[in-house]
Amino acid sequence: MFGNEPWALLLSSAITIVLILVLAFVIRRIAHKVIARVVTRAATTGSIASRFRKGAATDGIDALLHERRKQRAETMGSVLKHVASIVILGTAVLTVLDRLTIPIAPLLTSVGILGVAIGFGAQELVKDFIAGMFMLLEDQYGVGDVIDVGGVIGTVEAVTLRVTRLRDLDGRVWYVRNGTITRVGNESQGWSRAFMDVPVAYDADVVSVRVLLEQVAEEIWADTELREAKIVEQPQVFGVEQLSDSSLVFRISAKTVPAAQAEVSRELRLRVKTALDTAGIPMVATA
Template sequence: MQEFLANLAQLDRWAPQLLSAVARLALVLVLAWVLNRVSRPLIHRLDEAFGRHPERSEERQRRIQTLLTIVEKVASAAIWTVAVIMGLQVLGVNTAALLTAAGVGGLAFGFGAQNLVRDFISGFFILAEDQIRVGDVAVINGTGGLVQAINPRTTVLRDLNGTVHVFPNGSIQTVSNLTKEWSRYVIDVSVAYKEDVDRVMEVLRSIGQELQEDPEYRPLIVQPLEVLGVDDFGASGVTIKTMITTLPLKQWQVGRELRRRIKKRFDAEGIEIPFPHTSLYWGSASQAFRVQVETGQTDADRVVEEVLRRLGATQAAAESDRPSGGAGA
């Protein structure tokens, strides 16, 4: 009790120090929160500044958006890291020794978490080499979808069914970007063997020209429809390969409209689109089949008939060998 009373007597000496430490700690936290909130609009101001560039394209916009997202996350992590160190200094913790210990511990952690370190390094190179960006359609390790996020450790895809796929950056082996700078749609058009392929290719070029002159689709087309020619002789038709180059992400919209116009134009022109069927060829005109109709007798009936026939023949032979009575008298 006496010790407690003695501490209360010294309250006027250590209370100001405690209040000062709490106030400084609160000030550090408030400043960190304010800086974190202010940094976001400042980073987005950079996006607006780049947006005023007269030559900015959609490709550049997606790249800038991806980089700004990473910068925002890094800035937030840096602000709170500095705030934690300053808070520890306010509380009287030796941060120099703590940082040294953290460095040694981080080195040991790096050896134990090599996959995690590999993910971060791979994520850095994905961004630095501009392999993919947020908003691209890409195929990663055989899985295709829209790139929704590129984080320092993971890359997130969402496929056409709405399924979200998360790939650790270190495990990404192959990346196929379907929408970088421009996109292309390839169509294999199959027609019947009886059709004149030169006429068919001319009709396809006419369809491509009409599509390019359409005000709705003209801004989406980078290069006109190219008819590459006869590409294959299939089981039921001749394949003619065509392709059209569009703006990124617009190849499916233009390609579906092109398919629709090809179907309607072929129907109007009487060009047959074949379907799988089988034809038998004998090498020459086949002759009429020879049909022999048999009675409905069984094997037993035929055996009985044969036995009776032979008995009749034997009996007839015996009667012919018998001598006549009138001739002997």
């Protein structure tokens, strides 16, 4: 039409480049939709274990697990979307450069050298990101959990791929790099346990003390407010747990919803002390 072959070649190249870019953005959009759908399904699908749990107290556990699955799935979805965008758009750019007859071998070599240099300089950052990825995949902890990461114990306020933000009992905020966490003690995952040791004199009637503690356990389990909101199973009396120099030590224990062990422990102490005072059985200070 123009009677000039270079113009025809230029127009053909321009159309090809436009098609490559359009195709890349279409593929990117499709990939993001697929990832979003997978993330939504992962966030809403319940665990197999939750189907076998019964009782109103487990509703709080299921809600917490659902929120954790949602946070973990959204974080992984964000990472996957970024990776997909880099791979798809990067491939499209290289294809366009090749179409424009721009040699990409030196560019790839330069990028490789730059990547190695950045890798050496950002080893700690890469380590943090990899540790954060595995932490999310394995569900080691989530927002709201009380954890011990070695030297710091606190409530998790935020989790990213690089750092975990904790707030301790004094209100101090700690920023812990994920790559430096070598062990995690989670006090809020699944369920917690509240217990109380009850020391009584050697001449106390062991059977009477055990019966009294079992009555306290039954009363706590019969408390609708505690059973529906904080306690997962009926409290148990383990009998004589320890023999000290001056006393027999009984133990009463209760399985609770995550992070409710402190409140249930206080309730145990109050009710056991009241029951012992009523029965005239004194508690003995342990050595």
